[in-house]
Amino acid sequence: MPIARKRPNAPPLPNGPPKNARQNAPPNGPSRLPPTRPPPRKTPRRQPRAAEKAEADKAAADRAAAAERRAAAAAEAEKAEKAAAEKAAAAEKAAAEKAEAEAKAKREAEAKAAAEKEAAEKREAEAKAKKEAEQAAAEAKAREEAAAERKAKEAAEAKAAKEAAEKQAAGSGGSGGGGAAANGPPLSQGEKDGFRVAVEACWNRGSLSTEASETKVSIAFSMGQDGKVDKGSLRMHSHSGGSDAAAKQAYEAGRRAILMCEKGGYNLPSEKYNRWKDVIIDFNPSGSARIQ
Numbered sequence: 001m002p003i004a005r006k007r008p009n010a011p012p013l014p015n016g017p018p019k020n021a022r023q024n025a026p027p028n029g030p031s032r033l034p035p036t037r038p039p040p041r042k043t044p045r046r047q048p049r050a051a052e053k054a055e056a057d058k059a060a061a062d063r064a065a066a067a068e069r070r071a072a073a074a075a076e077a078e079k080a081e082k083a084a085a086e087k088a089a090a091a092e093k094a095a096a097e098k099a100e101a102e103a104k105a106k107r108e109a110e111a112k113a114a115a116e117k118e119a120a121e122k123r124e125a126e127a128k129a130k131k132e133a134e135q136a137a138a139e140a141k142a143r144e145e146a147a148a149e150r151k152a153k154e155a156a157e158a159k160a161a162k163e164a165a166e167k168q169a170a171g172s173g174g175s176g177g178g179g180a181a182a183n184g185p186p187l188s189q190g191e192k193d194g195f196r197v198a199v200e201a202c203w204n205r206g207s208l209s210t211e212a213s214e215t216k217v218s219i220a221f222s223m224g225q226d227g228k229v230d231k232g233s234l235r236m237h238s239h240s241g242g243s244d245a246a247a248k249q250a251y252e253a254g255r256r257a258i259l260m261c262e263k264g265g266y267n268l269p270s271e272k273y274n275r276w277k278d279v280i281i282d283f284n285p286s287g288s289a290r291i292q
Contacts, residue, residue: 187268187275192291195266199281200289203257212249213285215242218292219254220280225273227265229258237280254283 187195205213222233234255239247258281268276280292 185272185275187272187291191269191272195268195276196281196289196291198261198266199257201257202261203283203289204253205287208249208253209246211242211246212253215246215250216240216282216284217247217250217254218280218282219251219258220278221258222278223266223268223276225270225277227262227268229262229266231259234258241285250283254281254289257283 217239218237220233220235220237222230224230236247236251239250242250282290282292284290
């Protein structure tokens with residue numbers, strides 16, 4: 001608050017007329033001057049009291065303190081806002097890092113699962129291929145062994161038949177009773193082939209199972225002089241290369257062939273009847289028949 005300047009006091013007014021007032025009065029008599037009034041006294045300006053000054057100082061201090069508080073509050077608010085922004089940024093960064101880590105873990109898990117699946121499929125394929133190869137090798141070996149066994153058996157049967165024929169021929173010739181004339185000469189190869197071809201014409205191998213088609217069966221039967229088959233004499237003489245069930249299936253196919261192609265009787269030379277009245281036919285997996 002401004003402080004009023006102190007003005008000098010006005011000089012005191014005289015209590016009466018001036019000393020020379022009578023001297024200067026008119027000569028005609030005493031002068032009658034109007035009474036003079038003293039000038040109004042000026043009231044001096046009141047000086048500020050100590051309380052007012054203290055109050056003013058306090059108000060100024062309060063204003064300064066309020067300004068400081070506002071500044072501090074603003075700084076605190078700015079600080080809090082900055083801290084909140086930093087916290088939000090940190091949380092956002094943490095969330096992004098977590099999402100990236102989860103995505104990475106998911107990719108790695110998917111890649112691992114795909115690799116394991118591929119490895120399992122590869123192992124399965126290799127195992128399957130190995131099993132098939134082993135099975136094919138075993139089947140090939142079994143076929144080779146069966147073929148070798150059939151060959152050996154056919155050779156043994158052919159040798160035994162030849163020895164039996166030679167023995168029978170030798171016995172008949174030495175008996176003096178006609179020898180070859182009693183049984184007739186043996187069937188020629190051409191006559192055997194004609195008989196075989198006639199039977200093969202009715203042999204349906206397409207109806208056989210895989211195992212039956214790889215099974216050799218020998219069928220024995222008897223015929224009359226008219227070349228007709230004695231149906232009751234048909235029987236399985238032997239079999240090889242397959243199970244009993246497969247042999248039975250192969251036998252039925254051969255039996256049907258013999259009966260179907262018989263027609264009015266097989267065309268065989270009557271003079272050699274004793275050579276073909278009892279017959280054994282081998283039905284081989286190769287698709288050919290053989291007359292024993």
